[in-house]
Amino acid sequence: MPNANGIPTQDDVKFFKENGYWLSPKIIDDERLSRLRERMERVYRNEFETGTPPEAIWSYEKGHPKTLRKTDMASYADLTIRALAYDPVIGEIAAALTETDTIRFWADQLLHKPEQSGGHASSVGWHQDYTYWKCFQNPETLLTAWVAYDDVDEENGCMMMVPGSNQWGLLNGSDFYEQNLDNQKNGMNVPEGQVFRTMPIVMKAGQVSFHHSLTIHGSGPNISDRVRRSSALHLMTGETRFRYDERHQYLSTKQFIASGGKDGDIVQGDMYPVIYKKGVTA
Numbered sequence: 001m002p003n004a005n006g007i008p009t010q011d012d013v014k015f016f017k018e019n020g021y022w023l024s025p026k027i028i029d030d031e032r033l034s035r036l037r038e039r040m041e042r043v044y045r046n047e048f049e050t051g052t053p054p055e056a057i058w059s060y061e062k063g064h065p066k067t068l069r070k071t072d073m074a075s076y077a078d079l080t081i082r083a084l085a086y087d088p089v090i091g092e093i094a095a096a097l098t099e100t101d102t103i104r105f106w107a108d109q110l111l112h113k114p115e116q117s118g119g120h121a122s123s124v125g126w127h128q129d130y131t132y133w134k135c136f137q138n139p140e141t142l143l144t145a146w147v148a149y150d151d152v153d154e155e156n157g158c159m160m161m162v163p164g165s166n167q168w169g170l171l172n173g174s175d176f177y178e179q180n181l182d183n184q185k186n187g188m189n190v191p192e193g194q195v196f197r198t199m200p201i202v203m204k205a206g207q208v209s210f211h212h213s214l215t216i217h218g219s220g221p222n223i224s225d226r227v228r229r230s231s232a233l234h235l236m237t238g239e240t241r242f243r244y245d246e247r248h249q250y251l252s253t254k255q256f257i258a259s260g261g262k263d264g265d266i267v268q269g270d271m272y273p274v275i276y277k278k279g280v281t282a
C-alpha cells in the first residue's frame with residue numbers, strides 16, 4: 001500500500017518495473033475535480049484564460065459530438081489545468097516509480113470520451129507512447145500520469161494495459177487512432193513466449209494511473225451513460241536527453257532546438273519545468 005500521500009512503496013515500485021503501470025489512491029479531491037471539469041468545458045468553448053490556445057485541438061469524424069476529443073497542451077491555455085500538469089505530488093510519485101530525483105513536465109492532453117459513443121470513433125488503438133516520442137533518447141526515462149476526472153470502468157471505455165509489455169522493447173503496429181483493437185493486436189510483433197493479456201484500469205475520479213512509455217495500452221468505446229474525462233500528463237526524468245527526429249516534433253522541441261538544444265543534450269528549459277526535485281519542497 002502507498003503511504004498517506006499516495007507515494008509508492010518499494011513493492012509498488014517493483015510492481016511498476018515488472019508490469020509497466022501503477023495506480024495511485026485518490027489524490028485529487030472532488031472540489032478540484034469539479035474545477036477541472038469546468039475548465040475543460042471552457043477550453044472546448046475556445047475560452048483561453050491565458051490568451052494562448054492549446055497546441056492542437058482534435059477530434060475524430062470532424063468534431064462529431066460522439067467521438068473522442070483530444071486537446072494537446074491545454075496547459076498553455078488554462079491555469080487550473082496547468083497547475084494539475086505541474087502538480088508536485090504527481091511529480092513525486094513519478095520520481096519514486098522511476099527511482100530518480102527530478103521530474104520534468106513535457107506535455108499534456110485533455111481526453112473527452114462522450115457517453116454512448118459506441119458506433120462512433122471513440123476508442124484509442126493499442127500503442128506504446130514511445131512510438132510518438134522518438135525525439136527523446138531513452139524510453140526508460142519517460143512516463144505518463146493519467147488523471148481520472150470521472151469514475152472509469154470498462155463500460156465507459158477505461159484504459160487497458162498489457163502487463164509486462166514495458167519489457168518487450170518497441171514493437172511495430174502501434175496506432176493511437178486505430179478503432180479495431182481486436183484486429184490490430186494481431187499485427188503487433190509480440191516477442192516469442194509472451195502473452196498479450198489486457199488489464200482494465202478501473203479507477204475512481206481523482207485517482208492517477210501511471211504508465212511507462214513502452215507499456216502497450218488502449219481503450220474501447222464508451223457504451224455507458226457516463227462521460228469519461230481525463231488529463232494525460234507526459235513526464236520525464238531529469239536524465240532525459242534529446243534526439244533530433246524529423247517526424248516527432250512538438251512546439252516544445254522546436255523551441256528547444258531554436259534555443260540551441262542539440263542531439264544528446266539534457267532536455268531542459270522553460271518548456272520543460274521541473275515539477276519535482278528531491279529535497280526541495282514546493
Ligand SMILES: O=C(O)CCC(=O)C(=O)O
Binds near residue numbers: 129146232
Ligand atoms: O485515454 C485513453 O484511452 C488513452 C490515453 C493514452 O494513450 C495515454 O495517456 O497515453
